[in-house]
Amino acid sequence: MFFQKYFPRSFCREYVEVKGDSSQFSMFMATVLGIKPLMDDWIPVAKVDEFKKVCRKYRLKVREDIIFLGIPKDKVSSSVLGKEYITTTSAFGVPLDSGIDGKVHLFISKDRSLLKKGMWYPVIIKGRMIIQPRIDSLKYGYALGYPECCIKFYRKYNNWLKFSHLYEIYRNTQNKPSFLCNPFLKDTSFSYIYHMPCGYDCFQTIKLAGRLRYEIEKRESGYVRLTDKYLKMPFLVFYERKFYAFEGVMRGRFIKYNKVYFPSPDKAQDIYGKVLAEGDSLELQGMMLNIYRKNKKIKSISIPFNNNFAPEYPFLIQFF
Numbered sequence: 222m223f224f225q226k227y228f229p230r231s232f233c234r235e236y237v238e239v240k241g242d243s244s245q246f247s248m249f250m251a252t253v254l255g256i257k258p259l260m261d262d263w264i265p266v267a268k269v270d271e272f273k274k275v276c277r278k279y280r281l282k283v284r285e286d287i288i289f290l291g292i293p294k295d296k297v298s299s300s301v302l303g304k305e306y307i308t309t310t311s312a313f314g315v316p317l318d319s320g321i322d323g324k325v326h327l328f329i330s331k332d333r334s335l336l337k338k339g340m341w342y343p344v345i346i347k348g349r350m351i352i353q354p355r356i357d358s359l360k361y362g363y364a365l366g367y368p369e370c371c372i373k374f375y376r377k378y379n380n381w382l383k384f385s386h387l388y389e390i391y392r393n394t395q396n397k398p399s400f401l402c403n404p405f406l407k408d409t410s411f412s413y414i415y416h417m418p419c420g421y422d423c424f425q426t427i428k429l430a431g432r433l434r435y436e437i438e439k440r441e442s443g444y445v446r447l448t449d450k451y452l453k454m455p456f457l458v459f460y461e462r463k464f465y466a467f468e469g470v471m472r473g474r475f476i477k478y479n480k481v482y483f484p485s486p487d488k489a490q491d492i493y494g495k496v497l498a499e500g501d502s503l504e505l506q507g508m509m510l511n512i513y514r515k516n517k518k519i520k521s522i523s524i525p526f527n528n529n530f531a532p533e534y535p536f537l538i539q540f541f
C-alpha cells in the first residue's frame with residue numbers, strides 16, 4: 222500500500238532488508254547519524270542475529286528486552302487484569318529463552334550506557350497487564366532525544382480521558398504548520414519525527430527534524446522527496462487513531478481531493494474512508510462533515526463527540 226514501504230538505495234538498506242518492512246526507517250537512520258540517542262524496535266526472533274550484525278556494521282549497540290506476541294485488542298480475554306491500559310501495542314510478553322516465536326523488543330544506541338534507559342512497553346505477562354512506572358515513562362522522552370517543550374506538553378495533554386492531544390497541539394500552534402512537525406505519518410515509513418510536538422510549528426522540533434532531513438538528503442534523497450510530499454498533504458483529524466490524508470488542497474474549511482488515505486495503524490477506526498472515497502471535496506463545519514461530489518452534497522455526517530474516552534475535536538490541517 223501507499224505509505225507502507227520504502228526501499229533505500231544503499232544507506233541503511235540492510236535495516237529494511239532484515240526487517241522486511243521500513244517502519245521506523247528514519248528513526249534508525251537518526252540513530253546511526255547520532256541525531257537520536259536511543260530507539261527501540263521489534264524484530265522477529267529468527268532475524269535477531271542478522272539484525273545485530275546490521276547494527277554492528279553501523280556501530281550501534283543492541284540490548285534485547287523480551288519477546289512480544291502480538292494479539293488483536295478485542296481478542297484479549299476479559300480476565301486479564303488491567304486490560305483497559307492496553308495501548309496501540311497489544312501483546313503477551315514471554316522471556317527471551319522461552320523458545321517461542323514472536324517479535325523481540327530491543328533497544329538500539331551508539332552509547333552502551335544509554336541502553337539501560339530503555340523502557341518496556343505495557344505487556345501482558347501471566348494474565349496481568351504490566352505497566353512501566355509513571356516516572357520511567359516521563360523520563361523516557363529525554364532518553365529518546367525528544368525536545369523538552371514537547372515532553373512537558375505531552376505530560377499535560379496526553380490524557381485520553383480528557384483531551385484530544387492532537388487538537389491541543391493545534392490550539393497551541395501560532396504560525397504556519399511546518400511539515401517537519403507533522404506527526405501523522407509516524408507509524409508509516411515516512412516521517413522525520415516519532416514524538417508528539419508541542420505545536421505544529423514547534424521551533425525545537427523543526428530544528429531536530431530539519432537536521433535529520435538535511436543529513437538523510439545527502440545519503441538517500443529519494444526518501445526525502447517522498448516524505449516531504451506525503452507530509453505536505455492535507456489531513457482531516459478526529460483523534461490519535463482516526464485521521465485521513467488526501468491528495469488534494471485545503472482551502473479554509475474545505476479540502477478538494479482526488480484520493481483519500483487512512484494512514485493510522487488502527488484500521489478498525491476507518492469508518493469514513495468509504496464515503497470519503499465517493500466524494501471529491503469535503504467541508505468541516507464544527508462537528509459537521511459534509512462530503513461533495515461535483516459540487517453536489519452526497520453525505521452529511523454529524524460527528525459524535527465521544528466523551529467517555531478519546532474525545533474527538535475534528536480539524537483540518539495542511540503543513541508547509
Ligand SMILES: [Zn+2]
Nearest residue numbers: 370371419423
Ligand atoms: Zn516542542
